[in-house]
Amino acid sequence: MAEIDFWYEFASTYSYPAAMRIARVAAEREVKVRWRPFLLGPIFADLGWRDSPFNIFPLKGRYMWRDMERICSALGLPLQRPQPFPQNSLLAARTALALEGEARAEFSRRLYHAEFGQGRTISDRAVVGEALASAGADPEATLARAESQENKDRLKAESLLAKSLGLPGAPCLVTSEGEVFWGNDRIETALDWATGRRV
Protein backbone atom coordinates (compact mmCIF):
# COMPACT_ATOMS: atom_id res chain seq x y z
CA MET A 1 0.00 0.00 0.00
CA ALA A 2 1.38 3.42 -0.96
CA GLU A 3 2.13 5.81 1.90
CA ILE A 4 2.36 9.57 2.14
CA ASP A 5 3.33 12.06 4.84
CA PHE A 6 0.78 14.77 5.61
CA TRP A 7 2.65 17.70 7.18
CA TYR A 8 0.30 20.13 8.87
CA GLU A 9 0.48 23.16 11.17
CA PHE A 10 -2.35 23.96 13.58
CA ALA A 11 -1.98 27.71 12.95
CA SER A 12 -2.39 27.22 9.18
CA THR A 13 -5.77 28.01 7.67
CA TYR A 14 -5.54 25.77 4.60
CA SER A 15 -4.43 22.88 6.83
CA TYR A 16 -7.99 22.88 8.25
CA PRO A 17 -9.90 21.78 5.11
CA ALA A 18 -6.96 19.53 4.22
CA ALA A 19 -7.15 17.76 7.58
CA MET A 20 -10.92 17.39 7.28
CA ARG A 21 -10.89 15.78 3.83
CA ILE A 22 -7.60 13.93 3.42
CA ALA A 23 -8.76 10.64 4.98
CA ARG A 24 -11.58 10.31 2.44
CA VAL A 25 -9.48 11.27 -0.58
CA ALA A 26 -6.68 8.91 0.51
CA ALA A 27 -9.09 6.03 1.14
CA GLU A 28 -10.49 6.39 -2.39
CA ARG A 29 -6.95 5.86 -3.71
CA GLU A 30 -5.90 3.31 -1.06
CA VAL A 31 -3.02 5.44 0.21
CA LYS A 32 -1.95 5.31 3.85
CA VAL A 33 -1.54 8.78 5.40
CA ARG A 34 0.99 9.50 8.14
CA TRP A 35 -0.05 12.63 10.04
CA ARG A 36 2.97 14.79 10.87
CA PRO A 37 2.33 17.95 12.88
CA PHE A 38 5.08 20.55 12.73
CA LEU A 39 5.78 24.22 13.38
CA LEU A 40 6.16 26.67 10.50
CA GLY A 41 7.73 29.31 12.75
CA PRO A 42 11.37 28.34 12.09
CA ILE A 43 10.74 28.16 8.32
CA PHE A 44 9.01 31.55 8.25
CA ALA A 45 11.75 33.05 10.44
CA ASP A 46 14.28 32.07 7.75
CA LEU A 47 12.13 34.00 5.24
CA GLY A 48 12.28 37.03 7.54
CA TRP A 49 8.68 36.62 8.72
CA ARG A 50 7.75 36.87 12.40
CA ASP A 51 4.00 36.73 11.68
CA SER A 52 1.69 34.94 9.24
CA PRO A 53 2.33 36.03 5.63
CA PHE A 54 -1.44 36.58 5.52
CA ASN A 55 -1.00 39.37 8.08
CA ILE A 56 2.28 40.72 6.69
CA PHE A 57 0.74 40.94 3.21
CA PRO A 58 -2.92 42.02 3.67
CA LEU A 59 -3.62 41.52 -0.04
CA LYS A 60 -2.85 37.82 0.40
CA GLY A 61 -4.80 37.70 3.65
CA ARG A 62 -7.95 39.12 2.06
CA TYR A 63 -7.73 36.63 -0.78
CA MET A 64 -7.09 33.72 1.59
CA TRP A 65 -10.06 34.40 3.86
CA ARG A 66 -12.48 34.66 0.92
CA ASP A 67 -10.96 31.52 -0.57
CA MET A 68 -11.36 29.71 2.76
CA GLU A 69 -15.04 30.74 2.85
CA ARG A 70 -15.60 29.20 -0.57
CA ILE A 71 -13.62 26.04 0.21
CA CYS A 72 -15.28 25.44 3.57
CA SER A 73 -18.71 26.14 2.11
CA ALA A 74 -18.15 23.60 -0.66
CA LEU A 75 -17.02 21.00 1.92
CA GLY A 76 -19.85 21.80 4.35
CA LEU A 77 -17.36 22.92 7.01
CA PRO A 78 -18.10 25.78 9.43
CA LEU A 79 -15.60 28.67 9.39
CA GLN A 80 -14.91 31.15 12.19
CA ARG A 81 -11.76 33.25 12.35
CA PRO A 82 -9.92 32.62 15.61
CA GLN A 83 -8.69 35.67 17.51
CA PRO A 84 -5.84 36.32 17.40
CA PHE A 85 -4.83 34.98 14.03
CA PRO A 86 -2.57 33.11 13.78
CA GLN A 87 -3.08 31.10 16.94
CA ASN A 88 -0.13 29.95 19.05
CA SER A 89 0.05 26.30 17.97
CA LEU A 90 2.85 25.01 20.19
CA LEU A 91 0.71 23.09 22.70
CA ALA A 92 -1.51 21.75 19.92
CA ALA A 93 1.43 20.38 17.93
CA ARG A 94 3.05 18.86 21.00
CA THR A 95 -0.23 17.20 21.95
CA ALA A 96 -0.85 15.76 18.49
CA LEU A 97 2.69 14.38 18.46
CA ALA A 98 2.10 12.70 21.83
CA LEU A 99 -0.61 10.58 20.20
CA GLU A 100 -0.12 7.94 17.50
CA GLY A 101 -2.01 6.68 14.47
CA GLU A 102 -5.74 7.24 14.25
CA ALA A 103 -5.88 8.93 17.68
CA ARG A 104 -3.54 11.65 16.36
CA ALA A 105 -5.67 12.15 13.24
CA GLU A 106 -8.94 12.27 15.18
CA PHE A 107 -7.57 14.67 17.83
CA SER A 108 -6.23 16.90 15.06
CA ARG A 109 -9.59 17.06 13.29
CA ARG A 110 -11.36 17.85 16.59
CA LEU A 111 -8.91 20.63 17.39
CA TYR A 112 -9.13 22.13 13.89
CA HIS A 113 -12.89 22.15 14.29
CA ALA A 114 -12.55 24.03 17.59
CA GLU A 115 -10.09 26.52 16.05
CA PHE A 116 -11.49 27.28 12.62
CA GLY A 117 -15.00 25.85 12.94
CA GLN A 118 -15.75 27.54 16.27
CA GLY A 119 -13.06 30.24 16.49
CA ARG A 120 -11.72 28.95 19.82
CA THR A 121 -8.25 29.44 21.31
CA ILE A 122 -6.08 26.36 20.81
CA SER A 123 -3.34 27.49 23.18
CA ASP A 124 -5.93 27.04 25.95
CA ARG A 125 -5.35 23.72 27.78
CA ALA A 126 -9.09 23.34 28.35
CA VAL A 127 -9.77 23.51 24.60
CA VAL A 128 -7.01 20.98 23.90
CA GLY A 129 -8.31 18.78 26.72
CA GLU A 130 -11.82 18.79 25.26
CA ALA A 131 -10.51 17.80 21.84
CA LEU A 132 -8.54 14.97 23.46
CA ALA A 133 -11.57 13.71 25.36
CA SER A 134 -13.83 13.89 22.32
CA ALA A 135 -11.23 11.95 20.33
CA GLY A 136 -11.27 9.22 23.00
CA ALA A 137 -7.83 10.06 24.49
CA ASP A 138 -7.04 10.64 28.16
CA PRO A 139 -6.56 14.43 28.47
CA GLU A 140 -4.39 14.46 31.58
CA ALA A 141 -2.07 11.63 30.60
CA THR A 142 -1.73 12.91 27.03
CA LEU A 143 -0.94 16.48 28.10
CA ALA A 144 1.69 15.13 30.49
CA ARG A 145 3.31 13.19 27.65
CA ALA A 146 2.95 16.23 25.35
CA GLU A 147 4.97 18.38 27.72
CA SER A 148 7.69 15.84 28.48
CA GLN A 149 11.17 16.89 27.40
CA GLU A 150 11.34 13.91 25.07
CA ASN A 151 8.19 14.98 23.22
CA LYS A 152 9.26 18.64 23.07
CA ASP A 153 12.56 17.53 21.51
CA ARG A 154 10.70 15.29 19.08
CA LEU A 155 8.60 18.24 17.83
CA LYS A 156 11.77 20.30 17.37
CA ALA A 157 13.30 17.45 15.36
CA GLU A 158 10.17 17.07 13.24
CA SER A 159 10.12 20.80 12.50
CA LEU A 160 13.81 20.74 11.55
CA LEU A 161 13.09 17.79 9.25
CA ALA A 162 10.22 19.73 7.66
CA LYS A 163 12.62 22.59 6.98
CA SER A 164 15.25 20.26 5.53
CA LEU A 165 12.61 18.75 3.21
CA GLY A 166 12.07 22.24 1.78
CA LEU A 167 8.44 22.60 2.80
CA PRO A 168 7.44 26.14 1.75
CA GLY A 169 4.31 26.27 3.90
CA ALA A 170 1.47 24.12 5.18
CA PRO A 171 -0.16 21.81 4.50
CA CYS A 172 2.29 19.73 2.48
CA LEU A 173 2.18 16.16 1.28
CA VAL A 174 5.51 14.38 0.83
CA THR A 175 5.80 11.08 -1.03
CA SER A 176 8.22 8.32 -0.10
CA GLU A 177 10.66 9.55 -2.83
CA GLY A 178 10.57 13.07 -1.35
CA GLU A 179 8.20 14.80 -3.80
CA VAL A 180 6.64 17.79 -2.01
CA PHE A 181 3.13 19.02 -2.86
CA TRP A 182 2.04 22.23 -1.14
CA GLY A 183 -1.54 23.17 -0.45
CA ASN A 184 -4.99 21.83 0.22
CA ASP A 185 -5.67 22.09 -3.51
CA ARG A 186 -2.87 19.65 -4.35
CA ILE A 187 -4.01 16.71 -2.20
CA GLU A 188 -5.48 14.77 -5.11
CA THR A 189 -2.38 15.30 -7.28
CA ALA A 190 -0.06 14.23 -4.46
CA LEU A 191 -2.03 11.10 -3.64
CA ASP A 192 -2.23 10.18 -7.33
CA TRP A 193 1.55 10.62 -7.54
CA ALA A 194 2.00 8.32 -4.52
CA THR A 195 0.06 5.60 -6.35
CA GLY A 196 2.19 6.03 -9.49
CA ARG A 197 -0.35 8.11 -11.46
CA ARG A 198 1.53 11.10 -12.86
CA VAL A 199 -0.97 12.74 -15.23
Place this chain on the structure above:
Amino acid sequence: MAEIDFWYEFASTYSYPAAMRIARVAAEREVKVRWRPFLLGPIFADLGWRDSPFNIFPLKGRYMWRDMERICSALGLPLQRPQPFPQNSLLAARTALALEGEARAEFSRRLYHAEFGQGRTISDRAVVGEALASAGADPEATLARAESQENKDRLKAESLLAKSLGLPGAPCLVTSEGEVFWGNDRIETALDWATGRRV
Protein backbone atom coordinates in the same frame (compact mmCIF):
# COMPACT_ATOMS: atom_id res chain seq x y z
CA MET B 1 -22.93 31.49 -22.07
CA ALA B 2 -20.96 32.08 -18.86
CA GLU B 3 -17.88 34.30 -19.18
CA ILE B 4 -14.70 34.58 -17.13
CA ASP B 5 -11.68 36.87 -17.17
CA PHE B 6 -8.28 35.17 -17.38
CA TRP B 7 -5.67 37.58 -15.97
CA TYR B 8 -2.15 36.56 -16.88
CA GLU B 9 1.36 37.98 -16.70
CA PHE B 10 4.02 36.95 -19.22
CA ALA B 11 6.72 36.88 -16.53
CA SER B 12 4.68 34.46 -14.39
CA THR B 13 5.67 30.81 -14.48
CA TYR B 14 2.32 29.30 -13.50
CA SER B 15 0.61 31.47 -16.13
CA TYR B 16 2.36 29.30 -18.77
CA PRO B 17 0.57 25.98 -18.10
CA ALA B 18 -2.62 27.95 -17.35
CA ALA B 19 -2.48 29.65 -20.76
CA MET B 20 -1.76 26.37 -22.50
CA ARG B 21 -4.71 24.48 -21.01
CA ILE B 22 -7.45 27.00 -20.23
CA ALA B 23 -9.11 26.91 -23.67
CA ARG B 24 -9.69 23.16 -23.41
CA VAL B 25 -10.95 23.22 -19.82
CA ALA B 26 -13.26 26.16 -20.57
CA ALA B 27 -14.62 24.52 -23.74
CA GLU B 28 -15.54 21.41 -21.74
CA ARG B 29 -17.67 23.64 -19.49
CA GLU B 30 -18.87 25.99 -22.25
CA VAL B 31 -17.40 29.07 -20.59
CA LYS B 32 -16.13 31.98 -22.71
CA VAL B 33 -12.66 33.16 -21.64
CA ARG B 34 -11.55 36.79 -21.95
CA TRP B 35 -7.74 36.97 -22.03
CA ARG B 36 -6.49 39.92 -20.00
CA PRO B 37 -2.73 40.47 -19.93
CA PHE B 38 -1.49 42.68 -17.08
CA LEU B 39 1.66 43.60 -15.17
CA LEU B 40 2.25 42.29 -11.66
CA GLY B 41 5.01 44.84 -11.00
CA PRO B 42 2.79 47.52 -9.39
CA ILE B 43 1.08 44.90 -7.19
CA PHE B 44 4.38 43.39 -6.06
CA ALA B 45 5.82 46.88 -5.45
CA ASP B 46 2.98 47.48 -2.96
CA LEU B 47 4.08 44.30 -1.16
CA GLY B 48 7.62 45.68 -0.98
CA TRP B 49 8.92 43.35 -3.70
CA ARG B 50 11.14 44.63 -6.54
CA ASP B 51 11.82 41.12 -7.85
CA SER B 52 9.91 37.85 -8.24
CA PRO B 53 8.95 36.36 -4.85
CA PHE B 54 10.50 33.16 -6.21
CA ASN B 55 13.87 34.94 -6.24
CA ILE B 56 13.34 36.88 -3.00
CA PHE B 57 12.38 33.66 -1.18
CA PRO B 58 14.60 30.88 -2.61
CA LEU B 59 12.69 28.23 -0.64
CA LYS B 60 9.58 29.13 -2.65
CA GLY B 61 11.58 29.31 -5.87
CA ARG B 62 13.00 25.80 -5.43
CA TYR B 63 9.53 24.42 -4.76
CA MET B 64 8.00 26.29 -7.72
CA TRP B 65 10.55 25.07 -10.28
CA ARG B 66 10.13 21.43 -9.24
CA ASP B 67 6.36 21.89 -9.24
CA MET B 68 6.53 23.42 -12.73
CA GLU B 69 8.56 20.40 -13.94
CA ARG B 70 5.85 18.05 -12.70
CA ILE B 71 2.97 20.14 -14.06
CA CYS B 72 4.54 20.63 -17.50
CA SER B 73 5.51 16.96 -17.70
CA ALA B 74 1.92 15.90 -16.92
CA LEU B 75 0.62 18.28 -19.63
CA GLY B 76 3.27 17.28 -22.17
CA LEU B 77 4.68 20.83 -22.22
CA PRO B 78 8.41 21.53 -22.66
CA LEU B 79 10.03 23.57 -19.87
CA GLN B 80 13.19 25.71 -20.11
CA ARG B 81 14.04 28.39 -17.58
CA PRO B 82 14.47 31.73 -19.34
CA GLN B 83 17.51 33.80 -18.38
CA PRO B 84 17.13 36.10 -16.61
CA PHE B 85 14.13 35.07 -14.56
CA PRO B 86 11.77 36.84 -14.38
CA GLN B 87 11.72 38.18 -17.91
CA ASN B 88 10.85 41.80 -18.64
CA SER B 89 7.27 41.36 -19.84
CA LEU B 90 6.37 44.94 -20.79
CA LEU B 91 6.59 44.57 -24.57
CA ALA B 92 4.86 41.18 -24.43
CA ALA B 93 1.90 42.53 -22.45
CA ARG B 94 1.58 45.59 -24.67
CA THR B 95 1.65 43.42 -27.78
CA ALA B 96 -0.98 40.99 -26.47
CA LEU B 97 -3.22 43.90 -25.58
CA ALA B 98 -2.87 45.30 -29.11
CA LEU B 99 -4.56 42.15 -30.42
CA GLU B 100 -8.15 41.09 -29.80
CA GLY B 101 -10.03 37.83 -29.28
CA GLU B 102 -8.53 34.60 -30.56
CA ALA B 103 -5.50 36.37 -32.05
CA ARG B 104 -4.56 37.57 -28.55
CA ALA B 105 -4.94 34.07 -27.09
CA GLU B 106 -2.95 32.43 -29.86
CA PHE B 107 -0.15 35.02 -29.73
CA SER B 108 0.02 34.58 -25.95
CA ARG B 109 0.35 30.82 -26.21
CA ARG B 110 3.07 31.17 -28.87
CA LEU B 111 5.01 33.63 -26.74
CA TYR B 112 4.70 31.50 -23.58
CA HIS B 113 6.05 28.59 -25.62
CA ALA B 114 9.05 30.70 -26.68
CA GLU B 115 9.65 31.88 -23.10
CA PHE B 116 9.12 28.80 -20.95
CA GLY B 117 9.15 26.06 -23.60
CA GLN B 118 12.33 27.27 -25.31
CA GLY B 119 13.86 29.62 -22.71
CA ARG B 120 13.91 32.59 -25.11
CA THR B 121 13.95 36.30 -24.25
CA ILE B 122 10.50 37.85 -24.61
CA SER B 123 11.70 41.43 -24.33
CA ASP B 124 13.41 40.82 -27.70
CA ARG B 125 11.35 42.34 -30.52
CA ALA B 126 12.43 39.56 -32.88
CA VAL B 127 11.03 36.90 -30.52
CA VAL B 128 7.77 38.82 -30.15
CA GLY B 129 7.63 39.33 -33.92
CA GLU B 130 8.04 35.59 -34.55
CA ALA B 131 5.24 34.80 -32.13
CA LEU B 132 3.03 37.35 -33.89
CA ALA B 133 3.78 35.90 -37.32
CA SER B 134 3.21 32.31 -36.17
CA ALA B 135 -0.14 33.39 -34.67
CA GLY B 136 -1.14 34.86 -38.04
CA ALA B 137 -0.80 38.54 -37.02
CA ASP B 138 1.17 41.22 -38.85
CA PRO B 139 4.31 41.77 -36.73
CA GLU B 140 5.12 45.30 -37.87
CA ALA B 141 1.62 46.71 -37.68
CA THR B 142 0.89 45.00 -34.34
CA LEU B 143 4.13 46.22 -32.73
CA ALA B 144 3.32 49.74 -33.91
CA ARG B 145 -0.12 49.54 -32.28
CA ALA B 146 1.45 47.94 -29.17
CA GLU B 147 3.72 50.93 -28.68
CA SER B 148 1.15 53.61 -29.35
CA GLN B 149 0.45 55.90 -26.41
CA GLU B 150 -3.17 54.78 -26.39
CA ASN B 151 -2.18 51.12 -25.98
CA LYS B 152 0.46 51.91 -23.33
CA ASP B 153 -2.18 53.79 -21.35
CA ARG B 154 -4.60 50.92 -21.78
CA LEU B 155 -2.11 48.46 -20.25
CA LYS B 156 -1.57 50.82 -17.32
CA ALA B 157 -5.33 50.99 -16.80
CA GLU B 158 -5.69 47.22 -17.01
CA SER B 159 -2.90 46.74 -14.45
CA LEU B 160 -4.52 49.27 -12.10
CA LEU B 161 -7.82 47.43 -12.49
CA ALA B 162 -6.09 44.13 -11.64
CA LYS B 163 -4.75 45.74 -8.47
CA SER B 164 -8.16 47.12 -7.53
CA LEU B 165 -9.70 43.66 -8.01
CA GLY B 166 -7.30 42.38 -5.33
CA LEU B 167 -5.41 39.95 -7.53
CA PRO B 168 -2.66 38.52 -5.29
CA GLY B 169 -0.60 37.08 -8.16
CA ALA B 170 -0.93 35.44 -11.55
CA PRO B 171 -2.67 33.74 -13.13
CA CYS B 172 -6.09 34.67 -11.76
CA LEU B 173 -9.57 33.93 -12.97
CA VAL B 174 -12.28 36.45 -12.09
CA THR B 175 -15.96 35.68 -12.50
CA SER B 176 -18.58 38.23 -13.56
CA GLU B 177 -19.55 38.73 -9.85
CA GLY B 178 -15.91 39.45 -8.96
CA GLU B 179 -14.88 36.12 -7.42
CA VAL B 180 -11.10 35.78 -7.71
CA PHE B 181 -9.39 32.40 -8.07
CA TRP B 182 -5.61 32.44 -8.00
CA GLY B 183 -3.41 29.83 -9.59
CA ASN B 184 -3.17 27.34 -12.41
CA ASP B 185 -4.46 24.69 -10.01
CA ARG B 186 -7.75 26.56 -9.49
CA ILE B 187 -8.83 26.83 -13.13
CA GLU B 188 -11.37 24.02 -12.89
CA THR B 189 -12.88 25.38 -9.65
CA ALA B 190 -13.16 28.89 -11.11
CA LEU B 191 -14.77 27.72 -14.33
CA ASP B 192 -17.18 25.51 -12.40
CA TRP B 193 -18.08 28.53 -10.27
CA ALA B 194 -18.73 30.60 -13.40
CA THR B 195 -21.26 27.99 -14.55
CA GLY B 196 -22.99 28.01 -11.16
CA ARG B 197 -21.42 24.79 -9.85
CA ARG B 198 -20.15 25.55 -6.34
CA VAL B 199 -19.09 22.15 -4.94
